[in-house]
Amino acid sequence: MWLIFGAFVFSIGYEKTGLGRRVALLLVRSLGRRTLGLGYAIALADLVLAPGTPSNTARSAGTIFPVIRAIPRLYGSEPGPTARRIGGYLMWTAFAATCVTSSMFVTALAPNAAALAFVKQATGLEITWTAWLVGFLPVGLLLVALVPLLVYVVYPPEIRTSHEVPRWAAQELARMGALGRQQLLMAALVVLAVLLWVVGSNRDIVLPLVGSQFIDATGVVLLVNALMLVTRVVEWDDILANKAAWNVLVWFATLVALADGLNRVGFVAWVARGFAARLAGIPPLVAMALLVAFFFFVHYMFASLTAHTAAVLPVVLATGMAVPGLPPKTFALLLVYALGLMGVVSPYATGPAPVYYASGYVSRRDFWVLGLLFGVLYFGALLGIGIPYLSAVRPLG
Numbered sequence: 001m002w003l004i005f006g007a008f009v010f011s012i013g014y015e016k017t018g019l020g021r022r023v024a025l026l027l028v029r030s031l032g033r034r035t036l037g038l039g040y041a042i043a044l045a046d047l048v049l050a051p052g053t054p055s056n057t058a059r060s061a062g063t064i065f066p067v068i069r070a071i072p073r074l075y076g077s078e079p080g081p082t083a084r085r086i087g088g089y090l091m092w093t094a095f096a097a098t099c100v101t102s103s104m105f106v107t108a109l110a111p112n113a114a115a116l117a118f119v120k121q122a123t124g125l126e127i128t129w130t131a132w133l134v135g136f137l138p139v140g141l142l143l144v145a146l147v148p149l150l151v152y153v154v155y156p157p158e159i160r161t162s163h164e165v166p167r168w169a170a171q172e173l174a175r176m177g178a179l180g181r182q183q184l185l186m187a188a189l190v191v192l193a194v195l196l197w198v199v200g201s202n203r204d205i206v207l208p209l210v211g212s213q214f215i216d217a218t219g220v221v222l223l224v225n226a227l228m229l230v231t232r233v234v235e236w237d238d239i240l241a242n243k244a245a246w247n248v249l250v251w252f253a254t255l256v257a258l259a260d261g262l263n264r265v266g267f268v269a270w271v272a273r274g275f276a277a278r279l280a281g282i283p284p285l286v287a288m289a290l291l292v293a294f295f296f297f298v299h300y301m302f303a304s305l306t307a308h309t310a311a312v313l314p315v316v317l318a319t320g321m322a323v324p325g326l327p328p329k330t331f332a333l334l335l336v337y338a339l340g341l342m343g344v345v346s347p348y349a350t351g352p353a354p355v356y357y358a359s360g361y362v363s364r365r366d367f368w369v370l371g372l373l374f375g376v377l378y379f380g381a382l383l384g385i386g387i388p389y390l391s392a393v394r395p396l397g
Contacts, residue, residue: 006221008110008245010190011058012234014049017182020063022173023048028067029169035086035157038165039148042068042090043097047144050101050108052190056340057351059108060098065355068094072361074164079360087361089157095344095356096147096374102340102350104140106132107221111309115336118309122317123328127336134393135333139385143378150377155370185231189224196220251306284325289383291320292334296379299342305350309339330390334382341378345371 014020024045031041046064053059072078072087079087102109106116106129116127228234239245279287295316302308313335320331343350347357347367357367 002218002222002249005245005249006218006225008054008058008242009221009225009228009234009239010052010107010193011055011062012238012242013186013189013228014053015058015062016234016238017180017186018176019183019186020049020053020059021067022176022179022183024064024067025169025173025176028071029166029173032162032165032169035089035160035162036148036152038071038162039089039093039152042094043101043144043148046094046097046101047104051105052107052193054107054110054112055351056098056102056109056343057355059101060094061352061355064094064098065352065359069359071162071165071168074168075159075162077159077361083361083363084158086157086159086162087359088366089151089155091356091359091361092155092370093148093151095352096151096370097144098352099340099342099344099350099374099378100140100143100147102343103337104133104136104144104340105129109305109340111306111339112336114306115309115313115339118313118317119332119336122314122321123332125329125332127333132333132336135390136337136386138389139337139381142385143381150374154373155366182233185233186228189227189231189233192227193220193224196223279319279323284323284327285387287323288320288326288331288334289387291316291331292338292383293379295335296338296342296382297345297375299345299349303348305339305343308342327391330387333390334386337382337386338379341382342375344378345375347371 024042027041027045027048028038031037031044042064045067046060049059049063053063055062068090071090072083072085075086076082077085077087102112106112106127112132116132119125119127229236229239279290282290295312298312299305299308302311316335317332320326321328340350343353347353347364349371356362357364362370
């Protein structure tokens with residue numbers, strides 16, 4: 001829970017220093033001459049910010065959206081009849097991309113770290129920051145590379161070139177001035193955190209020669225938070241004012257404790273045995289696919305990824321563990337990777353969704369249709385690539 005809370009402080013630093021906005025504007029300036037390039041700039045900006053921004057609401061709705069919402073108006077694209085000129089493409093690309101990046105890093109979505117706590121309770125597995133990344137890499141990189149192009153094909157913009165946008169981004173960067181001390185400090189601290197996450201475990205398959213674990217993921221976050229306070233990148237009053245961070249800390253810590261209590265008294269195992277009995281005789285891989293599908297698409301009934309994680313993940317995990325022959329490592333990773341991806345399915349499925357829906361550039365009907373289309377695509381990629389890859393690579397060792 002302290003990992004989640006501490007990572008929220010990263011979001012404060014990105015916003016207060018302006019580093020997040022600068023990164024987004026730099027990518028727009030470099031890649032924004034064509035509408036498709038602008039779509040890739042948006043996706044790459046989200047990807048760059050994701051490892052150090054645990055809230056996709058802060059990253060996408062709070063950092064990316066304020067930058068891109070000014071672009072459609074340059075072309076007379078407003079909510080309503082002119083939305084499809086360019087605004088609809090940009091908004092859906094930004095939303096679809098952040099759902100992918102939310103699954104790529106443990107620290108890219110608030111419930112991710114909590115999901116690992118549930119996995120450890122149910123299976124005894126400890127998934128490191130790097131093991132998470134390595135396990136999702138082929139799915140994540142493919143989707144990040146395809147999303148802007150797919151949106152360009154299935155929800156095409158009427159305007160295909162955008163020569164004015166790089167000039168606008170250059171003007172905004174000029175107004176921001178040179179890279180300041182606080183932004184440099186913030187960037188350095190984020191790099192430090194990522195490096196410590198990478199080398200913090202001897203289970204790391206990227207750096208297998210690193211010695212025994214010397215600092216865990218939560219320790220990294222708290223260390224960097226302390227450095228942010230010492231260097232005055234953020235102030236203590238900024239942390240006190242972040243209601244979302246404190247709300248998640250208190251609420252989700254309580255939910256994890258309650259879930260552990262239900263597990264201790266045998267309730268979760270009882271429910272799991274009931275579900276597992278209905279899967280008797282089904283091949284383990286088929287049973288695993290059905291359970292992951294249930295976990296993914298039942299999110300239509302939830303307006304919060306955090307609530308979904310707390311309510312459904314322990315039961316589905318326990319059910320899978322009760323199925324003979326089901327590979328626990330692959331199963332656990334598929335479930336936690338699904339969390340960010342499932343946010344694409346509806347206008348209320350994840351924090352940024354209401355922001356992009358309320359922008360008016362994607363109609364109600366289009367939002368639901370695109371959500372279903374991209375939800376099926378993401379789910380297909382998760383199983384079609386994830387199962388064979390995880391079975392072969394085994395990122396947990």
